[in-house]
Amino acid sequence: MATALCDEHKPKDSEHVSYALPLGYPSTAVTCDVVGCANPARVWLTADERKAFRAGERLFTIGGGTRVRVSDDLFPN
Numbered sequence: 692m693a694t695a696l697c698d699e700h701k702p703k704d705s706e707h708v709s710y711a712l713p714l715g716y717p718s719t720a721v722t723c724d725v726v727g728c729a730n731p732a733r734v735w736l737t738a739d740e741r742k743a744f745r746a747g748e749r750l751f752t753i754g755g756g757t758r759v760r761v762s763d764d765l766f767p768n
């Protein structure tokens with residue numbers, strides 16, 4: 692499942708391999724998942740989600756079941 696984390700709190704696992712930006716980033720409603728952090732978040736994707744992104748998917752589920760719509764850019768591409 693995708694995770695929403697800011698620049699200061701990047702994923703510390705090998706599962707999340709790419710990120711996409713939520714619509715409007717950095718003026719986005721999506722904020723970092725770390726308690727006490729209110730920074731705008733990037734949406735970090737698993738390998739399967741990256742594959743879906745490349746196939747055109749732009750809605751991703753993050754913790755709690757919320758889906759976030761991302762823009763058309765993928766990093767690293």
Ligand SMILES: [Zn+2]
Binds near residue numbers: 696699
């Ligand atoms: Zn953060």
